[in-house]
Amino acid sequence: MKQPDSNFLASEFTSSATRNAPIGVMDSGVGGLTILNELRQLLPHEDFVFIADQANVPYGERTLEEVQGFVEGIVATLLQGDFVDENPQPMKLMVIACNTASAAALHPIRELFPQLKFVGLEPAVKPAAENTQSQKIGVIATKATFQGTLYASLISRFATDVDVYKRACPEFVQLVERGGPYTEEDQTMVCDILSPLVEEGIDQLVLGCTHFPFLTPLFRKCVGEDVEIIDPSPAVAAQARRVLASAEALSDRIEPGTTVFVTTGNIEHFAEQVRTLTGETNPIVRQAQWVDKRLVIL
Numbered sequence: 535m536k537q538p539d540s541n542f543l544a545s546e547f548t549s550s551a552t553r554n555a556p557i558g559v560m561d562s563g564v565g566g567l568t569i570l571n572e573l574r575q576l577l578p579h580e581d582f583v584f585i586a587d588q589a590n591v592p593y594g595e596r597t598l599e600e601v602q603g604f605v606e607g608i609v610a611t612l613l614q615g616d617f618v619d620e621n622p623q624p625m626k627l628m629v630i631a632c633n634t635a636s637a638a639a640l641h642p643i644r645e646l647f648p649q650l651k652f653v654g655l656e657p658a659v660k661p662a663a664e665n666t667q668s669q670k671i672g673v674i675a676t677k678a679t680f681q682g683t684l685y686a687s688l689i690s691r692f693a694t695d696v697d698v699y700k701r702a703c704p705e706f707v708q709l710v711e712r713g714g715p716y717t718e719e720d721q722t723m724v725c726d727i728l729s730p731l732v733e734e735g736i737d738q739l740v741l742g743c744t745h746f747p748f749l750t751p752l753f754r755k756c757v758g759e760d761v762e763i764i765d766p767s768p769a770v771a772a773q774a775r776r777v778l779a780s781a782e783a784l785s786d787r788i789e790p791g792t793t794v795f796v797t798t799g800n801i802e803h804f805a806e807q808v809r810t811l812t813g814e815t816n817p818i819v820r821q822a823q824w825v826d827k828r829l830v831i832l
């Protein structure tokens with residue numbers, strides 16, 4: 535399988551993306567499936583390739599530099615299109631379906647791969663600050679997301695007039711990666727983590743990590759009915775469609791698109807997670823491996 539030179543330049547990649555080229559979607563793990571599910575619903579004729587870097591999950595406990603390296607490796611590999619055997623094609627859009635990866639790498643990868651369109655994520659602080667009645671909002675995300683300049687700039691642009699209570703929740707990422715069924719013990723752990731925010735009087739809870747929407751039923755039991763839980767997935771999917779539409783790059787296919795699911799972790803566990811979290815009964819699943827900071831799809 536072809537690999538990029540170690541000192542690859544953006545100009546070495548072709549700009550041959552066509553209307554029916556696939557859309558890349560990446561996360562550290564299965565959290566990005568919350569975004570992929572919305573994308574597939576909104577854009578049913580598109581092909582997708584989803585990469586879960588489960589060899590390196592959780593990203594949220596790593597340095598931003600380390601995460602940036604992973605994202606660059608993944609994008610470089612996906613640009614080659616080698617994940618589809620029959621018809622290798624570089625993707626037309628890359629969705630960074632991970633707040634941590636977006637915080638670490640969105641700016642640098644836009645510069646490194648100028649021929650590619652990107653959609654990234656940021657915690658939905660703006661709508662939370664606009665909607666709050668109590669003037670108190672909660673944000674849950676990863677440690678790395680809170681460390682990035684993206685988060686600091688969101689707060690200074692949109693949330694100077696409200697009190698923001700934040701909490702890094704690596705436990706929730708772990709819970710989703712482990713998978714259900716969730717026990718009473720899990721529920722208690724979740725409520726123990728969220729109750730300090732609820733006691734402060736927040737009326738908006740921003741899910742600033744793509745793993746978290748899978749835990750919404752557990753969150754709801756802790757925060758009650760009066761707190762708005764903000765899941766950004768539908769807005770991200772809508773943004774992806776807008777980007778493709780304005781570039782006249784929406785698929786013109788009539789038949790449904792396909793999705794290839796790739797993991798750098800344990801492929802059996804991943805296939806089971808994909809079945810449970812997407813409802814896909816017979817997913818196409820591929821193994822990938824990191825070799826000297828390069829991602830190789832086997």
Ligand code: DGL
Nearest residue numbers: 562592593594633634744
């Ligand atoms: N799903 C990722 C996010 O949105 C991060 C989870 C992790 O790997 O720590 O931030």
